[in-house]
Amino acid sequence: MAEAMVSVLLEQLASITRKQIEEEVSLVVNVDQEVENLIFHLNAVKAVLQDAEERQVHEANVRNWLHNLEDVSYGINDVLDEWNTEILKHQFEKQEKEAFTKRKDSLQ
Template sequence: MTDAVVSQVVAMVAEILKDKIRYEVDLVRGVDEELLDLSDKLKTIKNVLDDAENRGVKESGVKGWLKKLENTAYEMDDILDEWNYELLKRETEASAKSKQKIGCSFIPSPCLCFKKVSIGVRRDTGKKIENVKAKLDQIFQEKDVTNSN
């Protein structure tokens, strides 16, 4: 009897761990696509904000969600800037290492090539993107409520 309960608990824990690992792997693996999507959304948001500014929106409800949208756009811009900084940092480090090589051939070694961003940075970026997407969803829900009133 005890063995059956222990087996079920172990199976449930294993399933939870498997789901968590799958989530983390997908988070890290999908960062490149998510960054492109984030960049596209940021361009669209900037266009919306520019259009709203040109129209001189007066309604307080609309102004409120536009301000939230603007703040979220700044967060999105920061995420993209941080990512680009990491890419440049890695590129600079790789370049510095290749210059330190003595007697280096003209054919670049695979180990000296530009290294991709570390898993930790990719994960952190993925989490930030998730948070920003959640904020955008909330802002768009508020917009729909404001427009229906």
């Protein structure tokens, strides 16, 4: 289950990166490098989780570790959702500003 959460997080990171590049939104300096770094580390975590998923059946401490990791991944998911919301908000504000400018120019 934790492996599935990491897969979802990777998909969200890829989606956010695409949106950021498409709209040329610069929310954070060096955001592209940070996203690549996160993807790299999440892929490493995914490999460890594959082993841990099998071991949790026999080892309670691994089961507890996976439960804690699941909680953390929900927190990461929340941050990514907030990030995505800010990108969409920025896109909306940009469109509103462009529409206002066009209306203003057409009245002159």
